Amino acid sequence: MGNVHVSDGAAGAATALGSDLHLDLTEPGSRRTALARALREAVRSGRLAGGTRLPPYRSLALDLGIARNVVADAYAELVAEGWFTARQGSGTRVAQGVAAAPAPAAPRRPAVAGPRHDLVQGKPDPAAFPRTAWSAAARRALAAAPADAFGPGDPRGRPELRYALAEYLARARGVRTDPERIVVCSGFANGLRLLARVRPGAWAVEEYGLGFHRGILDAAGIRQHPLPVDGEGARTGALAALPRPVRTALLTPAHQFPTGGPLLPSRRTEAVEWARSRDGILLEDDYDGEFRFDRKPVGAVQGLDPERVVYAGSLSKSLSPAIRLGWLVLPDALVDEVLAAKGVRESWASALEQLTLAEFLVCGAYDRHVRRMRQGYRDRRDRLVSVLAERVPAVRVTGIAAGLHAVLELPAGTERAAVAAAAAEGVALDGLSGYRHPGAAGSPSREGLVVGYAALPERAFAHALDALTAALTRATAPPRP
Amino acid sequence: MGNVHVSDGAAGAATALGSDLHLDLTEPGSRRTALARALREAVRSGRLAGGTRLPPYRSLALDLGIARNVVADAYAELVAEGWFTARQGSGTRVAQGVAAAPAPAAPRRPAVAGPRHDLVQGKPDPAAFPRTAWSAAARRALAAAPADAFGPGDPRGRPELRYALAEYLARARGVRTDPERIVVCSGFANGLRLLARVRPGAWAVEEYGLGFHRGILDAAGIRQHPLPVDGEGARTGALAALPRPVRTALLTPAHQFPTGGPLLPSRRTEAVEWARSRDGILLEDDYDGEFRFDRKPVGAVQGLDPERVVYAGSLSKSLSPAIRLGWLVLPDALVDEVLAAKGVRESWASALEQLTLAEFLVCGAYDRHVRRMRQGYRDRRDRLVSVLAERVPAVRVTGIAAGLHAVLELPAGTERAAVAAAAAEGVALDGLSGYRHPGAAGSPSREGLVVGYAALPERAFAHALDALTAALTRATAPPRP
Numbered sequence: 001m002g003n004v005h006v007s008d009g010a011a012g013a014a015t016a017l018g019s020d021l022h023l024d025l026t027e028p029g030s031r032r033t034a035l036a037r038a039l040r041e042a043v044r045s046g047r048l049a050g051g052t053r054l055p056p057y058r059s060l061a062l063d064l065g066i067a068r069n070v071v072a073d074a075y076a077e078l079v080a081e082g083w084f085t086a087r088q089g090s091g092t093r094v095a096q097g098v099a100a101a102p103a104p105a106a107p108r109r110p111a112v113a114g115p116r117h118d119l120v121q122g123k124p125d126p127a128a129f130p131r132t133a134w135s136a137a138a139r140r141a142l143a144a145a146p147a148d149a150f151g152p153g154d155p156r157g158r159p160e161l162r163y164a165l166a167e168y169l170a171r172a173r174g175v176r177t178d179p180e181r182i183v184v185c186s187g188f189a190n191g192l193r194l195l196a197r198v199r200p201g202a203w204a205v206e207e208y209g210l211g212f213h214r215g216i217l218d219a220a221g222i223r224q225h226p227l228p229v230d231g232e233g234a235r236t237g238a239l240a241a242l243p244r245p246v247r248t249a250l251l252t253p254a255h256q257f258p259t260g261g262p263l264l265p266s267r268r269t270e271a272v273e274w275a276r277s278r279d280g281i282l283l284e285d286d287y288d289g290e291f292r293f294d295r296k297p298v299g300a301v302q303g304l305d306p307e308r309v310v311y312a313g314s315l316s317k318s319l320s321p322a323i324r325l326g327w328l329v330l331p332d333a334l335v336d337e338v339l340a341a342k343g344v345r346e347s348w349a350s351a352l353e354q355l356t357l358a359e360f361l362v363c364g365a366y367d368r369h370v371r372r373m374r375q376g377y378r379d380r381r382d383r384l385v386s387v388l389a390e391r392v393p394a395v396r397v398t399g400i401a402a403g404l405h406a407v408l409e410l411p412a413g414t415e416r417a418a419v420a421a422a423a424a425e426g427v428a429l430d431g432l433s434g435y436r437h438p439g440a441a442g443s444p445s446r447e448g449l450v451v452g453y454a455a456l457p458e459r460a461f462a463h464a465l466d467a468l469t470a471a472l473t474r475a476t477a478p479p480r481p
Numbered sequence: 482m483g484n485v486h487v488s489d490g491a492a493g494a495a496t497a498l499g500s501d502l503h504l505d506l507t508e509p510g511s512r513r514t515a516l517a518r519a520l521r522e523a524v525r526s527g528r529l530a531g532g533t534r535l536p537p538y539r540s541l542a543l544d545l546g547i548a549r550n551v552v553a554d555a556y557a558e559l560v561a562e563g564w565f566t567a568r569q570g571s572g573t574r575v576a577q578g579v580a581a582a583p584a585p586a587a588p589r590r591p592a593v594a595g596p597r598h599d600l601v602q603g604k605p606d607p608a609a610f611p612r613t614a615w616s617a618a619a620r621r622a623l624a625a626a627p628a629d630a631f632g633p634g635d636p637r638g639r640p641e642l643r644y645a646l647a648e649y650l651a652r653a654r655g656v657r658t659d660p661e662r663i664v665v666c667s668g669f670a671n672g673l674r675l676l677a678r679v680r681p682g683a684w685a686v687e688e689y690g691l692g693f694h695r696g697i698l699d700a701a702g703i704r705q706h707p708l709p710v711d712g713e714g715a716r717t718g719a720l721a722a723l724p725r726p727v728r729t730a731l732l733t734p735a736h737q738f739p740t741g742g743p744l745l746p747s748r749r750t751e752a753v754e755w756a757r758s759r760d761g762i763l764l765e766d767d768y769d770g771e772f773r774f775d776r777k778p779v780g781a782v783q784g785l786d787p788e789r790v791v792y793a794g795s796l797s798k799s800l801s802p803a804i805r806l807g808w809l810v811l812p813d814a815l816v817d818e819v820l821a822a823k824g825v826r827e828s829w830a831s832a833l834e835q836l837t838l839a840e841f842l843v844c845g846a847y848d849r850h851v852r853r854m855r856q857g858y859r860d861r862r863d864r865l866v867s868v869l870a871e872r873v874p875a876v877r878v879t880g881i882a883a884g885l886h887a888v889l890e891l892p893a894g895t896e897r898a899a900v901a902a903a904a905a906e907g908v909a910l911d912g913l914s915g916y917r918h919p920g921a922a923g924s925p926s927r928e929g930l931v932v933g934y935a936a937l938p939e940r941a942f943a944h945a946l947d948a949l950t951a952a953l954t955r956a957t958a959p960p961r962p
Binding site for chain 2: 013032033040044062073077079080081082083085095096097122123124126127129133134135138139142143145147148149150151152153173176188227262265266268269273274280296298299301303304320321322323326349350351352388455457
């Protein structure tokens with residue numbers, strides 16, 4: 001206990017060191033490990049300064065009541081690691097400089113407290129994750145996995161998953177494909193980056209969209225030509241007027257993101273015709289295509305021409321963004337190029353999770369989950385609409401009944417105040433203008449709020465609705481006289 | 482059966498179409514889906530040409546013996562998808578151009594048949610994956626996961642995993658850290674790319690290494706200065722002579738890759754001193770640090786100075802490259818920069834697998850697996866060494882007894898012939914010269930074979946050894962008179 005013995009004799013040094021080491025030698029079999037750890041700590045803390053000569057094995061062993069070879073092994077370990085130096089004739093010493101820079105205690109980074117009412121779009125209900133079904137699928141998939149599943153893998157992704165996806169996407173989304181044209185990736189963003197690599201140059205994008213996706217295209221050196229958007233999706237008539245180098249268009253046909261219109265049928269064919277006319281490709285971002293509430297979902301544009309449309313999907317909305325899995329359904333001509341762009345393993349998806357998802361699809365658990373969530377999200381959206389109609393009739397919900405978010409249309413000049421009023425009530429959500437492309441010119445600038453209604457637990461959603469309507473009532477109230 | 486009725490009456494057209502649709506209406510509840518699918522197929526196949534006017538709902542319904550509204554719903558579905566057009570007064574027609582480009586059957590890409598005897602380095606034994614223990618850990622982790630685990634996640638990675646890693650790495654690898662300095666990534670390559678982004682400019686690298694890693698640094702615009710390598714790892718004395726802008730060095734201290742030397746203790750301190758002298762950073766690639774057979778593994782260099790060494794590890798060698806998980810242990814000063822470089826979710830690791838690994842570490846299954854594999858790989862290496870000594874005594878195994886591969890030293894001028902002789906026996910492996918940095922100048926050029934002994938099943942390994950020794954006997958035999 002703090003009694004530092006000063007001594008110039010080896011046995012004395014051993015006693016001093018021994019009493020200072022706070023060794024716990026009760027665990028059998030770990031004496032050498034414990035001694036090595038204690039010696040490292042003594043150097044780190046400065047108790048053993050650089051250059052200090054260590055007591056001979058025998059002395060320290062006697063002092064600690066352990067075998068001499070345990071001490072010799074521990075010394076050798078610290079020599080190998082660079083803590084000690086051993087020179088013929090001068091014995092073992094503490095290396096110079098090792099303890100010179102003790103690690104300061106890292107400043108704690110506290111988990112950032114979220115807003116009281118989180119209505120930011122983009123997240124499915126985390127509490128609804130089908131733990132039992134996913135766990136069971138994982139167990140079955142792991143038990144049935146061939147040994148090569150634990151090897152380095154294949155840039156295309158596991159065949160089990162590609163087969164299951166081909167079946168599911170044909171059935172549920174009208175996608176025309178076979179497993180050979182499917183490339184598994186780690187989410188939509190990963191797929192977007194891959195496609196940007198094989199389709200460099202200039203792209204058409206919708207005037208409303210996710211800034212994160214625009215950023216990926218910017219980083220890939222893609223020049224973006226914004227397409228006007230209205231209540232029926234992108235105005236594809238504008239494609240023909242774009243300069244010839246624009247041969248790729250990123251679209252959200254099922255449910256324009258975030259404004260909410262489904263792409264007009266005639267515009268679907270128009271976009272496909274445009275792609276055919278200039279060796280073009282449409283990238284169909286089917287981010288929430290499974291979640292249409294008012295009718296059966298419209299099938300993918302990809303079905304109209306699999307050689308001109310890349311279909312992209314992921315689990316981020318349908319299951320959870322925590323599982324990093326997505327897929328590209330590719331025209332035959334692009335498969336090899338995309339695989340080459342995937343290159344080495346860096347962003348490949350986990351093979352075990354791919355097998356789990358394949359099993360989850362094949363056993364019908366995915367369909368059951370989507371059906372259940374569709375009903376749940378539909379109820380949420382209906383409540384949002386009816387509560388707003390009752391309490392803030394001036395605010396209208398636009399877009400089709402689909403997905404995990406809605407857009408509340410606001411009168412011009414009120415968006416900023418509405419977002420601020422919401423924040424004052426503890427409600428986090430985005431204004432619509434943040435989703436507008438900086439280069440947009442074709443669509444009239446719209447104001448509104450983008451409300452994600454999927455992620456909050458039931459009771460919290462009710463409170464969030466109260467806070468939101470209170471904020472909107474205040475923000476849209478006529479100025480007092 | 483092939484009887485196409487020609488008729489200009491609506492009822493006749495309905496009969497013609499009806500008999501052509503091959504509808505399976507036996508599944509209850511799916512009539513509309515079945516009809517819509519059959520109609521799509523008819524358009525795709527060209528049986529319904531662009532512009533064709535479709536029979537009225539009533540006629541087709543009568544012909545097929547289904548309800549009129551089922552036909553109306555199916556038509557509406559195809560209109561919404563762009564297959565049909567519906568105009569006031571002209572009824573429903575097949576859209577023009579939709580079937581113009583039927584998808585050709587994708588050429589099958591057969592799975593490439595591997596070599597008969599795969600001795601390429603880099604892969605752990607896929608058959609040894611601890612399925613039961615991993616599956617159990619996954620189940621427990623999923624059951625215990627808080628709801629936020631299914632949300633968008635955190636660039637640092639799950640706290641459960643960072644805590645488990647901090648404990649494990651301190652105990653098993655002598656790493657000094659706390660969970661706040663650990664950033665989970667999707668493997669070593671991902672970590673390397675992140676570090677290249679926050680430490681741009683010029684790096685020192687070992688003269689022998691993985692071309693794939695050199696490629697990542699090249700792609701990130703990093704100028705590489707090769708460090709000479711000998712039997713005791715990188716010659717760190719050469720660091721001081723490098724131009725001042727070189728302030729980052731990539732090292733494999735536990736087991737130089739692939740030549741097999743452990744970094745000499747005095748070089749460990751020398752490298753750390755160098756980093757301190759010029760605001761530098763060492764990146765310690767501890768790719769197989771757990772697998773030392775002749776003695777207890779030497780602890781990480783990181784322990785000498787956590788503010789000057791980034792420690793990087795992954796599951797690729799210890800468990801499986803199929804699970805895309807790795808980790809960086811960072812100096813405090815780099816944490817925020819690396820998190821910023823991670824940016825949005827694209828290459829984040831699956832939260833569910835992070836939780837599974839955390840549980841796998843905490844319950845001791847990882848330690849048990851590593852211990853079991855260490856014994857297995859040690860046996861493999863011993864057999865390789867003894868079989869070679871017996872049958873091809875001219876060929877020497879170099880490097881320490883560690884890891885999943887060994888280097889067979891060859892006389893100058895024989896490597897190419899040895900690789901070719903091995904290939905002729907159906908043995909796939911790499912020559913050592915492929916691992917040499919193109920700019921290498923400090924180390925004498927060495928010839929040899931890099932033999933991965935971990936991945937083959939037991940019987941296959943015995944056959945591979947036979948084939949390899951036959952090839953080497955031939956390649957090293959003195960020329961016939």
